Amino acid sequence: MSLPSRADVIVVGSGAAGSTIAAKLAEGGADVLILEAGPKRSPVDMVSSGIWARRLKWNGAPVLEDGANPVGYNFNAGMGVGGSAMHHYAVWPRMHPTDFRMRTDFDRGLDWPISYEELQPYYDLVQREAGISGDAEQENWRPAGEPYPMPPVPLFGQGRVLAEGFKAKGMNTAPLPLAVNTQPYNGRAVCLWDGWCDSGCPIGALANPATVYLPKAIAAGATLATETPVVKVLTKGGRTTGVEVVNADGQRQQVQADTVVLATFAVQNPRLMLASANTDHPGGLGNASGVLGRYLMSHSAGLVSGLFDQETQPTSGPFGGQLVNQDHYAKDSHAASGAFGSYQWMIAQAVRPNDLLGIATTRPDLFGEAISDFMRKAARGFAGMTAVVEDLPVADNRVTLSDRRDDHGVPLALATHTTSEPTNALWRATLDEGKGIFEAAGATEVWTGPQGAMHIMGGTIMGDDPATSVTDSYGRCHDIPNLVVAGPGLFPTSAGVNPTFTVQALAARSADHLLA
Amino acid sequence: MGSSRRRFVGASGAGLLTFVVGGCQREMTPGQAREAGADLQTLSSSQAELIDALGKQLVPGAAEAGLSHFIDHQLAAAPDEQLLMVKYLGVPAPWDGLYRDGLAGVNAAAQANHGQDYVNLSSDLAGELAAALAGGSIEPWQGPPAGLFYFVLRSDAIDVVYGTQAGFERLGLPFAAHIVPPDGWIA
Numbered sequence: 001m002s003l004p005s006r007a008d009v010i011v012v013g014s015g016a017a018g019s020t021i022a023a024k025l026a027e028g029g030a031d032v033l034i035l036e037a038g039p040k041r042s043p044v045d046m047v048s049s050g051i052w053a054r055r056l057k058w059n060g061a062p063v064l065e066d067g068a069n070p071v072g073y074n075f076n077a078g079m080g081v082g083g084s085a086m087h088h089y090a091v092w093p094r095m096h097p098t099d100f101r102m103r104t105d106f107d108r109g110l111d112w113p114i115s116y117e118e119l120q121p122y123y124d125l126v127q128r129e130a131g132i133s134g135d136a137e138q139e140n141w142r143p144a145g146e147p148y149p150m151p152p153v154p155l156f157g158q159g160r161v162l163a164e165g166f167k168a169k170g171m172n173t174a175p176l177p178l179a180v181n182t183q184p185y186n187g188r189a190v191c192l193w194d195g196w197c198d199s200g201c202p203i204g205a206l207a208n209p210a211t212v213y214l215p216k217a218i219a220a221g222a223t224l225a226t227e228t229p230v231v232k233v234l235t236k237g238g239r240t241t242g243v244e245v246v247n248a249d250g251q252r253q254q255v256q257a258d259t260v261v262l263a264t265f266a267v268q269n270p271r272l273m274l275a276s277a278n279t280d281h282p283g284g285l286g287n288a289s290g291v292l293g294r295y296l297m298s299h300s301a302g303l304v305s306g307l308f309d310q311e312t313q314p315t316s317g318p319f320g321g322q323l324v325n326q327d328h329y330a331k332d333s334h335a336a337s338g339a340f341g342s343y344q345w346m347i348a349q350a351v352r353p354n355d356l357l358g359i360a361t362t363r364p365d366l367f368g369e370a371i372s373d374f375m376r377k378a379a380r381g382f383a384g385m386t387a388v389v390e391d392l393p394v395a396d397n398r399v400t401l402s403d404r405r406d407d408h409g410v411p412l413a414l415a416t417h418t419t420s421e422p423t424n425a426l427w428r429a430t431l432d433e434g435k436g437i438f439e440a441a442g443a444t445e446v447w448t449g450p451q452g453a454m455h456i457m458g459g460t461i462m463g464d465d466p467a468t469s470v471t472d473s474y475g476r477c478h479d480i481p482n483l484v485v486a487g488p489g490l491f492p493t494s495a496g497v498n499p500t501f502t503v504q505a506l507a508a509r510s511a512d513h514l515l516a
Numbered sequence: 517m518g519s520s521r522r523r524f525v526g527a528s529g530a531g532l533l534t535f536v537v538g539g540c541q542r543e544m545t546p547g548q549a550r551e552a553g554a555d556l557q558t559l560s561s562s563q564a565e566l567i568d569a570l571g572k573q574l575v576p577g578a579a580e581a582g583l584s585h586f587i588d589h590q591l592a593a594a595p596d597e598q599l600l601m602v603k604y605l606g607v608p609a610p611w612d613g614l615y616r617d618g619l620a621g622v623n624a625a626a627q628a629n630h631g632q633d634y635v636n637l638s639s640d641l642a643g644e645l646a647a648a649l650a651g652g653s654i655e656p657w658q659g660p661p662a663g664l665f666y667f668v669l670r671s672d673a674i675d676v677v678y679g680t681q682a683g684f685e686r687l688g689l690p691f692a693a694h695i696v697p698p699d700g701w702i703a
Contacts, residue, residue, distance in 0.1 A: 044695065046694070046695060047693075047695045047696075047697050048693030048694050048696065049679070049697050050675075051599050051675055051679055052697070054601070054604075055596075055597075057603070059596045062608050062609070064608070070606050073606075074603050074605075074606070194690075194692040194693070196694055199694075201694070202695055203694055314689075315684075316690070353678035353683060353684065353687060354671075354674045354675050354678050354683070355675075355679065356601060356604050358679075360671075360674040360678060361674070365650070367573070367574045367575065367646065367647075367670060368573060368574065368575075368646070368647075369576065371575055371576075371674075372576050372577075375678060376687065
């Protein structure tokens with residue numbers, strides 16, 4: 001397709017943040033152009049295969065990684081229409097009010113420039129539009145909000161087994177809040193609970209950009225251009241005037257706009273802003289504070305696995321899990337061990353035999369006949385759960401530009417990340433707690449995994465003070481107000497829950513402000 | 517209801533692996549490609565033989581499932597089509613060097629310890645050296661980190677043995693696909 005020469009709004013990226021903001025702005029009457037670097041995705045492309053699912057992951061310009069705890073960009077990021085949300089597991093809990101005021105309440109980390117109460121209407125709005133299944137009453141830790149519009153996910157073998165472990169330890173479980181249909185919702189089908197969420201959901205039961213907000217955006221008149229990478233954001237004085245892209249003919253082309261929204265995920269946004277430096281903005285766009293790229297975060301994954309005598313049906317159910325526990329979400333719940341931060345348990349996640357999160361990979365020490373024996377036992381009685389451990393914001397964890405460049409001459413991103421000791425201590429505490437829960441559930445064997453990186457946040461943090469943040473609470477760059485950032489890069493802290501629901505609530509709020 | 521919807525979305529033409537046999541392109545599984553003696557595109561025949569010998573020690577059934585043809589095919593694919601698990605591990609592409617250097621390291625260790633290439637070792641000695649690779653104690657070692665090479669090759673072997681529809685069935689697990697991979701598709 002030939003690109004228009006201008007639009008009211010250019011949205012760069014078609015993932016969770018970009019699709020939400022594009023839909024809202026287009027429905028509000030704006031002429032919206034969505035520029036997506038990757039290819040189209042069709043439902044028929046989403047073959048049920050763990051190996052196939054790797055096509056949905058990042059395969060663009062390499063992201064170089066450094067530090068003791070790399071953020072795992074290639075695993076966490078996505079490529080193509082829908083971005084990383086096309087392989088996300090649709091676990092959609094809300095952040096807690098205390099997550100928004102860590103600095104105020106604990107004199108640690110950072111505050112958000114908004115409160116939970118300000119974001120709550122947008123959580124409720126996105127929840128109504130996308131659909132979430134769950135049981136609000138059973139989540140006795142749940143912040144205020146409308147009840148879930150759909151009943152909860154059914155329990156399968158491993159969910160039933162692990163729930164007994166939590167009960168024996170005096171802990172609670174509730175159905176995991178999932179943006180997955182347990183009944184027909186807004187014209188979309190019901191989940192079949194076959195555990196293929198991360199291969200893409202061709203039946204539309206899982207709320208992702210392709211099933212919810214991109215269709216709304218297109219229906220409202222937005223234009224989606226694929227395989228059109230943006231290589232520079234243009235500015236004149238203190239305003240952006242548009243972007244420079246590589247078009248379908250391989251030629252560089254400028255497209256003008258009144259507003260540019262960057263929604264290319266937590267590493268590519270700061271990369272593009274740094275790489276777009278010019279004489280008016282020598283340190284990069286939106287970087288008068290010097291904070292651009294800093295406070296990169298990734299949840300530590302507390303992986304606990306075990307074998308049971310019972311049939312656990314390990315491949316059945318949603319990929320994100322069947323149950324949740326947030327009993328110890330308080331930031332100081334494990335303070336005695338030097339830990340600080342929040343976490344939740346995602347319990348009884350559907351697994352496959354293979355792949356990075358698969359059954360075999362939980363025991364990389366086994367080979368030969370030992371792995372064959374283990375796989376036979378695990379196919380019958382494997383269970384697992386994952387703690388989502390908050391990563392405290394550290395200024396030196398950051399995105400910078402490498403000396404290496406991609407095929408279009410844009411410097412590659414270097415993502416440096418080392419978790420702080422309070423985060424490491426909290427991760428260790430979750431493993432101890434998890435092992436105890438498995439033992440209480442009657443596991444015949446229990447083991448834990450390495451400190452994996454899950455989700456990527458920060459790098460373009462929001463705040464009230466232009467001297468210490470990149471954007472305001474609407475994602476508008478302090479020094480370029482018509483350049484808007486969307487996505488998890490805005491998070492000043494990472495909380496202990498999955499980020500996608502919050503990303504979309506923030507995007508809906510930003511869109512409201514832009515339309516006002 | 518569920519099965520009818522599966523049938524509805526079940527027609528997919530995506531993802532067959534194409535191998536060359538006798539100058540003709542054919543779509544088949546890596547295991548079929550191995551049986552048919554399909555041409556290798558990236559690896560040498562001795563490297564493929566070593567992969568299968570090592571894969572057999574790491575994950576029984578890997579050689580028969582076509583491990584070497586799977587890796588060879590993936591290394592020859594365009595970057596956005598490559599599906600090896602190494603892409604998740606923060607190792608910059610291209611990855612053929614990692615495989616070649618790792619294999620050379622295994623052979624060098626076999627020669628240093630036993631005076632033979634790995635593929636000529638007895639089953640017991642091949643198993644001992646594979647265990648040393650897995651445990652990080654293989655000596656002498658030159659090449660990528662031994663632990664990384666082990667993890668990568670073992671993951672590939674797990675993919676071909678257990679990541680396919682046949683692999684699920686071998687374990688008695690339901691392969692309840694939304695879109696069933698075509699017969700020739702690896703998974």
